[in-house]
Amino acid sequence: MKSQLFNLVIFSLLTLTACDQKKSEKTKETKEIKVTKEKQESPDYAAYNKKVEVIRSFIKAHEDENMEAEQALFADTLKWSPPYYKGNKWLGKADIVAAFQNYHKDFENVKFEEGIMMADSLVNGMWSGSVFPKGQASNTPDAIRIYGTWTGKHTASGKEVGLKYFALGWINDAGKIAQFSEYFDAHGLAAQIAEKK
Numbered sequence: 249m250k251s252q253l254f255n256l257v258i259f260s261l262l263t264l265t266a267c268d269q270k271k272s273e274k275t276k277e278t279k280e281i282k283v284t285k286e287k288q289e290s291p292d293y294a295a296y297n298k299k300v301e302v303i304r305s306f307i308k309a310h311e312d313e314n315m316e317a318e319q320a321l322f323a324d325t326l327k328w329s330p331p332y333y334k335g336n337k338w339l340g341k342a343d344i345v346a347a348f349q350n351y352h353k354d355f356e357n358v359k360f361e362e363g364i365m366m367a368d369s370l371v372n373g374m375w376s377g378s379v380f381p382k383g384q385a386s387n388t389p390d391a392i393r394i395y396g397t398w399t400g401k402h403t404a405s406g407k408e409v410g411l412k413y414f415a416l417g418w419i420n421d422a423g424k425i426a427q428f429s430e431y432f433d434a435h436g437l438a439a440q441i442a443e444k445k
Contacts, residue, residue: 289387291377296389299419300374303392306417306425307360313352319345323424331430344428355409358400365397365412392417398432402441409440 302321309317319341328344329336351358362373373396376389394417399410411432418427
């Protein structure tokens with residue numbers, strides 16, 4: 249009887265020890281998963297900043313009418329959606345280069361004021377990630393949303409013009425603009441040029 253009682257006590261101790269060890273391993277595993285998940289869910293601010301700098305370099309090259317610098321920032325496989333409706337067809341690098349060459353020819357003293365115009369201030373002009381909608385929320389800087397105002401002088405007419413601007417820019421791993429979708433009132437720009445003083 250003593251032998252059976254002794255065996256029962258030993259068995260119970262071994263079972264408890266094994267359970268505690270499994271619980272400890274599970275807790276450790278849960279903590280590791282949580283830490284990994286937190287790391288994955290943290291926004292990558294460094295990647296965002298790098299992509300924003302590519303966009304700002306592009307804007308600066310356009311202001312300086314430096315077509316060589318602009319082209320150097322375009323991926324060879326760039327896809328471009330222009331601001332005017334073209335059947336929502338994506339165009340390529342040659343198309344965007346031609347468009348920007350025309351801007352350089354037709355306008356001078358071109359400047360970009362980055363930011364969203366609010367009633368009493370100008371707020372950040374570069375955004376990425378989202379919280380809504382819930383099913384598509386993202387904290388990765390895949391697309392950079394660009395807000396601002398372009399101003400300049402139309403060379404032929406001498407008229408000062410301006411337009412509010414929004415675009416989406418996707419930067420590839422090589423630091424090149426791989427996809428660019430622009431939204432602005434192209435007709436409004438033409439109307440400013442055609443307007444009689």
